[in-house]
Amino acid sequence: MAGKTLYDKLWDLHVVSQRDDGSALIYIDRHIVHEVTSPQAFEGLRLAKRKPWRVDSVVATPDHNVPTTSAERANGIAGIADPTSKIQVQTLDDNCDELGILEFKINDQRQGIVHVVGPESGACLPGMTIVCGDSHTSTNGALGALSIGIGTSEVEHVLATQCLVAKKMKNMLIRVDGELGLGVTPKDVVLAIIGTIGTAGGTGYAIEFGGDVFKAMTMEGRLTVCNMAIEAGARAGMVAVDATTLKYVKDKTFAPKDEAWDMAVAQWNQLHSDNDAMFDEVVAIDGALIEPQVSWGTSPEMVVPVTGKVPNPVNEVDEVKKTGIERALEYMGLKADQAISDIHIDRVFIGSCTNSRIEDMRAAAAVVQGRQKAASVKEAIVVPGSGLVKQQAEAEGLDKIFVAAGFEWREPGCSMCLAMNADRLNDGEHCASTSNRNFEGRQGYGGRTHLVSPAMAAAAGIAGHFIDVRTMGEVQ
Amino acid sequence: MRAFTQHTGLVGPMDRANVDTDLIIPKQFLKSIKRSGFGPNAFDELRYLDEGSPEKPNEGRPINTEFPLNLERYQGASVLLTRKNFGCGSSREHAPWALDEYGFRAIIAPSFADIFFNNCFKNGLLPIVLPEDTVEQLFAEMYAQEGYRLTVDLAQQVVVKPNGETLTFEVDEFRKHCLLNGFDDIGVTLRDADKITAYEQARKQTAPWLFNFGA
Numbered sequence: 023m024a025g026k027t028l029y030d031k032l033w034d035l036h037v038v039s040q041r042d043d044g045s046a047l048i049y050i051d052r053h054i055v056h057e058v059t060s061p062q063a064f065e066g067l068r069l070a071k072r073k074p075w076r077v078d079s080v081v082a083t084p085d086h087n088v089p090t091t092s093a094e095r096a097n098g099i100a101g102i103a104d105p106t107s108k109i110q111v112q113t114l115d116d117n118c119d120e121l122g123i124l125e126f127k128i129n130d131q132r133q134g135i136v137h138v139v140g141p142e143s144g145a146c147l148p149g150m151t152i153v154c155g156d157s158h159t160s161t162n163g164a165l166g167a168l169s170i171g172i173g174t175s176e177v178e179h180v181l182a183t184q185c186l187v188a189k190k191m192k193n194m195l196i197r198v199d200g201e202l203g204l205g206v207t208p209k210d211v212v213l214a215i216i217g218t219i220g221t222a223g224g225t226g227y228a229i230e231f232g233g234d235v236f237k238a239m240t241m242e243g244r245l246t247v248c249n250m251a252i253e254a255g256a257r258a259g260m261v262a263v264d265a266t267t268l269k270y271v272k273d274k275t276f277a278p279k280d281e282a283w284d285m286a287v288a289q290w291n292q293l294h295s296d297n298d299a300m301f302d303e304v305v306a307i308d309g310a311l312i313e314p315q316v317s318w319g320t321s322p323e324m325v326v327p328v329t330g331k332v333p334n335p336v337n338e339v340d341e342v343k344k345t346g347i348e349r350a351l352e353y354m355g356l357k358a359d360q361a362i363s364d365i366h367i368d369r370v371f372i373g374s375c376t377n378s379r380i381e382d383m384r385a386a387a388a389v390v391q392g393r394q395k396a397a398s399v400k401e402a403i404v405v406p407g408s409g410l411v412k413q414q415a416e417a418e419g420l421d422k423i424f425v426a427a428g429f430e431w432r433e434p435g436c437s438m439c440l441a442m443n444a445d446r447l448n449d450g451e452h453c454a455s456t457s458n459r460n461f462e463g464r465q466g467y468g469g470r471t472h473l474v475s476p477a478m479a480a481a482a483g484i485a486g487h488f489i490d491v492r493t494m495g496e497v498q
Numbered sequence: 499m500r501a502f503t504q505h506t507g508l509v510g511p512m513d514r515a516n517v518d519t520d521l522i523i524p525k526q527f528l529k530s531i532k533r534s535g536f537g538p539n540a541f542d543e544l545r546y547l548d549e550g551s552p553e554k555p556n557e558g559r560p561i562n563t564e565f566p567l568n569l570e571r572y573q574g575a576s577v578l579l580t581r582k583n584f585g586c587g588s589s590r591e592h593a594p595w596a597l598d599e600y601g602f603r604a605i606i607a608p609s610f611a612d613i614f615f616n617n618c619f620k621n622g623l624l625p626i627v628l629p630e631d632t633v634e635q636l637f638a639e640m641y642a643q644e645g646y647r648l649t650v651d652l653a654q655q656v657v658v659k660p661n662g663e664t665l666t667f668e669v670d671e672f673r674k675h676c677l678l679n680g681f682d683d684i685g686v687t688l689r690d691a692d693k694i695t696a697y698e699q700a701r702k703q704t705a706p707w708l709f710n711f712g713a
Contacts, residue, residue: 038697039690043671047690049697051708059590061531072684075694078709087529106529106552113531150708157589157613171613173591175620183687185694189670221516222583225612255586257612278707286707321516342515342581349514440588442525449549459587461520467549 025296027193028262029228032168032293036151038185047185051150054136055082055123055177057114058442059155063178064117074121075184081145082118082125084111085135086442090405090432094444098128107443134408134434137161137375141245142410144274148263148290153180158375158458160251163260164244166267166293168228170257191258192226192302195295197233200309205492207385208243209377209456209475211235212250213315217325219305224256227303230295231261235309241270242381249376250458253322262294316362316488317460317473319350324460326362328478328490334358353462354470355450362488365472368451370395370402370429370483371465372476374439377456378407380414382476386456387420389480389491395428396486402429403445405437429483441466454482500622501680505603506649509640510575511566512541517580518587519614523596526551536592537599541567571644578605579636584625585614594621604650606657608633619673622680624652626667652678 026034038047060082067074074080087107094101099115102108111128118125126132132143137158140146146162152169153159155177162169172186180186196215216223229251236244244261251259261267268287271277278286313327324347326333332351335358338344351358356365372378372386383406395402404424406412412434415421421431438445439457447453447469456479460471474482481491527539529552542550545568547560561568567575578597584607585593594617597605602623608630610618618625628636639659640646649658652674656664676683702709 039693041672045670045672047687047693049694049701058528062533062591065531065533070682070684076698104529110529110531147707149705155589155591157587171589173589173594173613173617173620175591175617179684179687182684183691183694184698185687185690187672187683187687221586222609222611225583225609252613255583255611282707286705289705321518346515440520440525442528459518459520461518461587463524463543464520467524467543 024300025298027295027299027301028166028230028260028293029168029191029193029258030299032149032151033190035149036168045187045189048151048188049185050153050180051079052146052152053080053180054140054145054152054154054159055080055114056086056136056154056156057084057110058086059174060117060177061110061113062174063155063181066178067181072182074181077122079184080123080181082114082123083133083136083139084114084128086436086440087111088128088435089443090435090437090445092433095129095433103444131409131413134411135375135378135436137249138378138407138411141165142274142408144271144276147271147277148267148293153186157252158249160257160259161245161249161375163251163258164241164248165271166260166263166290168258168260171252191228194224194227194229194256194303194305195301196229196231196305196307198231198235198307198309199233200235202235202309202312205477206312206314207475207477208239208246210312210315211309212247213317213322213325213473214312215307216250216254216322217315218307219254221253221321221323222255224251224254227256228258228260229254229256231259232295236261237264240381241266242379245379246376250322253458263290314475314478314491316478317471318354318356318362319347320353320460320462321350322458322460322473324350325473328362328488330362332356332358332360332362363490364487365452366398366487367454367472367482368400369447369453370399370479371405371438371453371455371457372403372479373405373407373437374457375407375436376458377476378405378411380411382456383411383415383420384418386476386480387423389477389494390427390429390484391423393427393484395483398486399483402483403432403438404429405432406434408434438465440464454479454488499620499676499680499682502603502622502624502652502677504649504651504653505576506647507576507603508572508574509577509579509646509648510572511637511640512578512580513566513637515581516583516586519585519590519593520587522585522593523590524550528590528592533595534599536596540596540600541565574601576601576603577648577650578602579633579640580605580607581633582608582630584610586611589613591617591620594618594623598623606633606636619677622677624650624677626650626657628657628665628667632665
């Protein structure tokens with residue numbers, strides 16, 4: 023019999039009951055909740071007169087709607103200018119208070135983007151099943167966990183039953199071997215992967231990221247990669263537990279301590295695919311060939327190296343793809359065959375659950391240090407992923423570096439990644455963004471998003487257009 | 499949940515691949531704490547020529563007359579015909595809520611994004627996967643014939659064309675069962691409460707650190 027994949031092991035550990043039709047009841051260890059996808063779930067529980075199955079498995083924080091300017095943030099919920107946003111954040115507080123759910127409220131130091139808060143607090147741990155009403159929940163798989171995004175009905179289902187009804191996904195291994203070049207980051211790796219397999223390439227699969235590049239990658243880099251597994255269509259992305267994982271998790275607030283730690287580590291050390299494990303699909307990519315990436319279109323698969331050009335639809339044989347390219351060029355206001363370095367930008371956004379951790383802040387700060395934002399760039403905002411990231415960055419003086427370069431230093435939240443708060447693009451504006459989706463209108467009505475790494479976003483902010491960060495001298 | 503058994507309705511097009519949930523219902527509408535009210539803003543950025551917002555009445559907004567679903571011939575469409583990877587992106591269940599409220603009962607595509615696909619079943623909206631060439635053929639027939647209608651029979655797992663030809667589709671047994679009967683799946687799961695408790699008791703022994711969070 024073939025060995026088990028990491029996903030097989032995580033699945034088997036959590037099966038409560040296997041049904042005849044192939045679906046199973048899967049036990050959920052941790053449920054992360056935010057304000058946008060939960061109110062209807064709590065309301066559903068109330069209407070059905072149901073109680074949460076296990077309140078101590080839930081942790082909540084508001085992130086999508088919270089303002090990021092210090093002025094608006096200073097007065098907490100009362101300070102939120104948008105009345106509908108205010109109600110939504112207040113509703114989360116009310117639901118958590120009523121049910122006794124642990125919540126990091128708006129101005130709690132531990133507040134932040136759910137997928138940043140989970141790992142940094144130790145609320146998300148290796149070996150766990152983790153859900154959240156948010157597709158980027160795949161992030162936590164970097165810890166060697168099975169972590170998936172769910173809809174609001176499933177949020178209600180997990181609150182009420184501690185279980186998810188699921189069918190086992192297929193196994194995909196994405197191997198990236200070799201060594202990354204200087205200036206090439208985890209974001210570039212995952213964008214290159216999506217460019218290779220497409221936004222539906224991982225549909226129906228749980229993806230394990232393996233090979234030299236992920237073994238050598240920091241925990242924060244792995245979180246960035248797994249975050250975007252959903253952009254390749256996969257609900258779950260994951261990386262095997264190793265010394266890097268254990269070092270990251272140790273001493274986190276909610277991580278097990280003392281004897282429980284030793285007991286946990288003994289189990290977590292099993293969380294890797296067996297040597298003879300069978301994958302339904304294996305994709306191999308040479309890490310040494312990956313260059314800094316820039317998305318040019320309206321889907322994360324529409325991505326090319328910074329040294330490349332915008333594609334020309336005449337070269338596409340597939341009719342559906344061809345019209346997709348034509349539509350994207352029109353929406354983005356770009357010409358076929360235009361050099362990526364000729365795309366001028368209006369705004370810079372450094373943040374989001376993909377790239378708002380301390381290493382991202384450091385990478386961007388290293389590029390802007392001693393330089394100035396281009397005059398043609400209207401605004402460059404840096405939004406740390408949590409209060410704790412913000413605190414750490416300020417302790418290192420990164421905030422001062424950004425401000426000196428003409429970048430704004432903000433309060434934590436999802437911000438311009440999806441523009442549910444006041445941070446957004448205007449019609450027609452191009453943005454160098456470290457977020458995860460370049461869909462039409464995502465960052466604001468008519469906004470044009472280009473997905474890049476923190477270093478590349480910072481570099482574009484300095485140059486006023488996309489530029490290969492590797493040509494700018496000292497980079498990490 | 500509303501049951502789905504059989505439905506006959508006018509077919510309307512969303513003729514592009516990779517339609518994401520931001521396109522189905524833009525984020526400004528997600529601030530609502532209700533399950534309803536999203537229908538008038540389904541495909542908002544394509545339907546109207548200006549930017550919509552929850553505070554803005556839709557009456558009087560400029561209509562995009564080139565958007566196919568706005569054409570007279572597709573008014574009242576209840577079967578959405580679209581391309582691969584429909585519903586990709588965000589997990590927002592507001593997307594199926596919006597499509598349901600718009601009037602769609604079934605969506606036909608060569609493939610769907612996983613989370614969206616799942617969310618549809620929770621809301622009595624049936625996503626149907628058919629082969630790409632079959633979908634291509636349906637597009638051709640729909641464009642050629644005004645008033646093109648399809649019948650979807652969930653029990654038989656067939657889509658019936660106007661000429662009587664049937665197209666079979668696959669559907670998960672448990673999901674089919676819930677949808678046909680309009681079952682609330684929380685109720686179904688809670689029938690296994692003893693099993694969940696037993697699992698929990700065993701896990702408390704082997705992995706106690708999972709059970710003292712926030713203590």
